[in-house]
Amino acid sequence: MRWLRCAALAATLGVTAALVGCGGTSPSPPASTSSAPVTPPAVAGLIDPRWMSFAKTQPWNWVDLERHITPDFQLFGFRPTDETGTPSPCQGCGVNPPTAYVKVYAPGRFDPATVRSGQPVDVDGRAGFFRPFGENTAPEPDGFRDATLTWEYADDAWATARGLTPVTAGRDRLLELARALRPDERTAVRAPLRLGAVPPQLPLVHVHTTYQPIYSPDSDVGTVLGFGPCVTLTKEQKCRDEAAPTGSLSVRILDRDEFTDGSHRAEVDRAIGGRAGRYDGSLFWAAILLAPGVYVQFDMDPPGESRSTETFERVLNSVAWAPDPGTQADWPPITDWVG
Structure with a gap:
């Protein structure tokens, strides 16, 4: 969306609503052990407030600029360390805008029907599809056709990586981001x-x-x-x-x-x-x-x-x-x- 490149945050930058959740199991205590009562959280939430991770193995030449958690997806904005450009056309992008975005949808929140005609690619053994700049048949609602890599990172769960400049629009550059994503490794958001x-x-x-x-x-x-x-x-x-x-x-x-x-x-x-x-x-x-x-x-x-x-x-x-x-x-x- 054009807000992804230009619009200053209203309540934050542009992200449509989304739900992301995960859970885990823990060993059951012995039968003779009595469990302490669990205090329910004081505030309601519709998101899992933990960041997905990226494996930043060398050479990792991306700079993290911003990220979002919403009910339908997590969104990450990156800029290569060697980037000199800005998304085009662009108004109000500022001096240091992200030039690549990774959007990780919650299961069932993305319909892959429109992307399957892209060039097949492999992302860690999972099916993916790549559309070069100008050939993306499923543009964001702003109408721009950025280079886009779409892949199924888990069953019925999809993610996209978008390149907005010549430096980030290549398939190999977007694959770097896609293969670094670790959606099951999460870090809690902290606040004072x-x-x-x-x-x-x-x-x-x-x-x-x-x-x-x-x-x-x-x-x-x-x-x-x-x-x-x-x-x-x-x-x-x-x-x-x-x-x-x-x-x-x-x-x-x-x-x-x-x-x-x-x-x-x-x-x-x-x-x-x-x-x-x-x-x-x-x-x-x-x-x-x-x-x-x-x-x-x-x-x-x-x-x-x-x-x-x-x-x-x-x-x-x-x-x-x-x-x-x-x-x-x-x-x-x-x-x-x-x-």
């Missing part, structure tokens, strides 16, 4: 906080992480957690039924040292999770600088018609911070409180 009072109609539906500035040298780097009935990835998408507002919540965990951009004129001091923060009830906004380079911002569109701050206040009152927010390795996985 826990939440416990998000309304059940606002489940976690989106995680977006950026590793380097993309759209401008001062673009934010960090992770955004999106809660709501659906995930909006383009400015044009309608996410809610306007006749029955369902609301949304965004928690932005950014590598920032400044407290605010100065656009909130009704800010007041407010404790958040026992730490000094700032609050603007008129805009359903709150923020806190937890540690150098750890800035957390809350933005809410409350569900319902009343537009009361009561729901937002409950969310803020439920915040519990990691003991050492300045050490990311000690942040708890969000699977501890989302499920």
Whole structure:
């Protein structure tokens, strides 16, 4: 989609909604062992908030720029270390845009009927199909026909790798990404906080992480957690039924040292999770600088018609911070409180 190259993130960059899940088994305890009661997660979720992995064996000359988890797929944006171009045509791509994307669909979420006429390829013993630049018969909705490699990474589960420039449009370059994907090796998304009072109609539906500035040298780097009935990835998408507002919540965990951009004129001091923060009830906004380079911002569109701050206040009152927010390795996985 054109948002994949140009549009700045609305609630994040462009991704249509998606569901990704996985599970595992563990040995049963001995019959004489009594199991402790399991505390259910405090917040509802429609995604598995764990990143799929890539085997970055040498030579690995791709730079990770951003990634998304949505209910239907995970999306990864890459740029080769030797890349000098940008997607074309492009407006607003910035100085460092991804020029290749890997989109990994959940089982049953992709119809391969339109790609089977491509050039057959093998991806780790699985069937795949390649369409060169300009010959892709299944373009993204924006109408552009990027070079696309599509393969079945598991039974009834498909993934695509798209090359947007001459450097990334070759079959061998896209095969590098495809063969590096490890969909069953997952790493938990971590955050310096826990939440416990998000309304059940606002489940976690989106995680977006950026590793380097993309759209401008001062673009934010960090992770955004999106809660709501659906995930909006383009400015044009309608996410809610306007006749029955369902609301949304965004928690932005950014590598920032400044407290605010100065656009909130009704800010007041407010404790958040026992730490000094700032609050603007008129805009359903709150923020806190937890540690150098750890800035957390809350933005809410409350569900319902009343537009009361009561729901937002409950969310803020439920915040519990990691003991050492300045050490990311000690942040708890969000699977501890989302499920």
